[in-house]
Amino acid sequence: MFLYRFEVTTKTEIIYVVIAANDDEQAFRLVEVELEKHFLKVPDYTDISLHEKKLIRRGGGFVVYSEPRYSS
Amino acid sequence: MAYEKVWANNPNLNKTELKKLRKDGLKIFEDIPYYAKHGFSSIPQEEWDLFKWAGLYLQRPKEAGYFMMRVCIPSGILNNEQLETLAGIARDYGRGLFDITTRQSVQFHWLQIEQIPDIFDRLKRVGLSTAGACGDITRNIVGNPLAGIDPDELFDTREIVREVYEFFQHNEDFSNLPRKYKISISANVYNTVNAEIHCLSFTPAKKVIDGKEVLGFHVKVGGGLSSAPYLAQTLDVFVTPDRVKDVAVAVTTIFRDYGYREKRHRARLKFLVADWGVDKFKEKLIELTGPLPSKGEDVQKGWNPGYFYGVHRQKQEGLNFIGFNVPVGRLSADEVFEIARIARQYGNGEVRTCNSQNLIIPNIPDKYVDAVLQEKVFERISIRPNTFTGYSVSCTGTEFCNLALVETKERMRRVAEYLDQHLELDVPVRIHMVGCPNSCGQRQIGDIGLQGIKTKTKDRGMIEAFEIYVGGTLYNGGKYNQKLKGKVDAERISEVLLQLLTYFKETKLPGETFLAYLDRVGIEALQTELDSILAQVSTVA
Numbered sequence: 001m002f003l004y005r006f007e008v009t010t011k012t013e014i015i016y017v018v019i020a021a022n023d024d025e026q027a028f029r030l031v032e033v034e035l036e037k038h039f040l041k042v043p044d045y046t047d048i049s050l051h052e053k054k055l056i057r058r059g060g061g062f063v064v065y066s067e068p069r070y071s072s
Numbered sequence: 073m074a075y076e077k078v079w080a081n082n083p084n085l086n087k088t089e090l091k092k093l094r095k096d097g098l099k100i101f102e103d104i105p106y107y108a109k110h111g112f113s114s115i116p117q118e119e120w121d122l123f124k125w126a127g128l129y130l131q132r133p134k135e136a137g138y139f140m141m142r143v144c145i146p147s148g149i150l151n152n153e154q155l156e157t158l159a160g161i162a163r164d165y166g167r168g169l170f171d172i173t174t175r176q177s178v179q180f181h182w183l184q185i186e187q188i189p190d191i192f193d194r195l196k197r198v199g200l201s202t203a204g205a206c207g208d209i210t211r212n213i214v215g216n217p218l219a220g221i222d223p224d225e226l227f228d229t230r231e232i233v234r235e236v237y238e239f240f241q242h243n244e245d246f247s248n249l250p251r252k253y254k255i256s257i258s259a260n261v262y263n264t265v266n267a268e269i270h271c272l273s274f275t276p277a278k279k280v281i282d283g284k285e286v287l288g289f290h291v292k293v294g295g296g297l298s299s300a301p302y303l304a305q306t307l308d309v310f311v312t313p314d315r316v317k318d319v320a321v322a323v324t325t326i327f328r329d330y331g332y333r334e335k336r337h338r339a340r341l342k343f344l345v346a347d348w349g350v351d352k353f354k355e356k357l358i359e360l361t362g363p364l365p366s367k368g369e370d371v372q373k374g375w376n377p378g379y380f381y382g383v384h385r386q387k388q389e390g391l392n393f394i395g396f397n398v399p400v401g402r403l404s405a406d407e408v409f410e411i412a413r414i415a416r417q418y419g420n421g422e423v424r425t426c427n428s429q430n431l432i433i434p435n436i437p438d439k440y441v442d443a444v445l446q447e448k449v450f451e452r453i454s455i456r457p458n459t460f461t462g463y464s465v466s467c468t469g470t471e472f473c474n475l476a477l478v479e480t481k482e483r484m485r486r487v488a489e490y491l492d493q494h495l496e497l498d499v500p501v502r503i504h505m506v507g508c509p510n511s512c513g514q515r516q517i518g519d520i521g522l523q524g525i526k527t528k529t530k531d532r533g534m535i536e537a538f539e540i541y542v543g544g545t546l547y548n549g550g551k552y553n554q555k556l557k558g559k560v561d562a563e564r565i566s567e568v569l570l571q572l573l574t575y576f577k578e579t580k581l582p583g584e585t586f587l588a589y590l591d592r593v594g595i596e597a598l599q600t601e602l603d604s605i606l607a608q609v610s611t612v613a
Contacts, residue, residue, distance in 0.1 A: 049527040
């Protein structure tokens, strides 16, 4: 099993999502599930991006930190 | 056991450390014949990691039982018999693949446990080894690939590298370090070894001692890339060539005995150096070595990250070395045999690998230079590679790596080829492509770094993409590259880079390098241009 670090980009912000899944496809699906669970209305995102994955052996995690969203 | 493991009673050691206390990594060499006889299924899963000490990693998926093997090549120097042996291993066992790494080693893929004893025998017969190529141990020692023939070296470092390498080979006093440990030793004045990104580097220096000018080294400690990059710092010491081994042993002893073993992600020497600072580190060093003179004069003039294309005069009258480009470091076994034949026929048989993943044939007499260049193999392995093909670096990517998110090696080759077909520049631009946030492809020091991600938009399924970084260098102490905003569909990366580099070409001064340009115009100018390119090209975001 892998731990995944995602960034979901909207027009105004970046939402960080961490997922545990067996493969990349399942991980992407679970991001959307978690977004639906978390938000009353799913944010209008431009993309969901996977930046890093780690094997889960005896546990693990990611630091998620906020960066200013560049507006083009 | 010749030393006391002073950390053994620490109750907070991580699990890997406990495992290493139970069984030293080098002991795996004793077990391999049994496993080879009984097949991959006889290897307990908890032993898989120990294979690193023998230079072996399991390829993805691990359960399939195929190994990657790395062979140490100190300073990148190979004699003819060694080169032919490596080519034979690639041909007979490794599906013909022969990869040169960014630390001058050679890697094979698709090896099976049953084949390993024969491979070890072949390597041993010619004086090559995989011990320490991977694992928590002193890795291959990176050195000046031109050592002994180099007009730009202060002195020949071959014997020094050999002495240090031999000392650490199969040395169980130093086979249980907190983490991987990388040394470089070079007297070339253009920093051909990327000194700032090693745990321990010896760099060329001179000092007046008792009224006489003495040639030797300065010492840098605590560098390293990976996901938390640090640049090495210089200690206030001057080391004469005869003391290099003593200092290397002392620094390694400090790392072994004081390095952090509770958290693996904080175990590299760079974390100890960052916490202690260079003054405390020097104090500890001198406790072990005895007095060392203070720093002298740094004689380094600039930075050449291992590129030597073309024909160059050696120190030796009438002899030349020829630098060839190996696109993304990958050769076929047949090409290596051919290169070995050419080196034997025209030179002294020697071939040298560079940390730019390229190779050099040294000791070619003037009268044979043209004949060498006429050889058919050098149509692909060129002395005059196109700008981009000649300066591109890539990690392994998804082909063999468990953590990579995207394919890199073949893609980098194709991207460079595309750029070469569509754009000519008067300066090289070094592009480094990686498939994850780690640093196997040294993304941080590229003029342009491309970091792979996977991304999904509402109207497209999951695709591979890249983020672009600009401005990495090790010149003048070093600076890592910075991320530009925006994600580029991997299918469009060539096109986007072409537009970005065309803008660079149109707005640069004659002869201005990418780094000088970036210093002059600022990162914002490139960001604005990238924004405009991404607005036109159908990309991700």
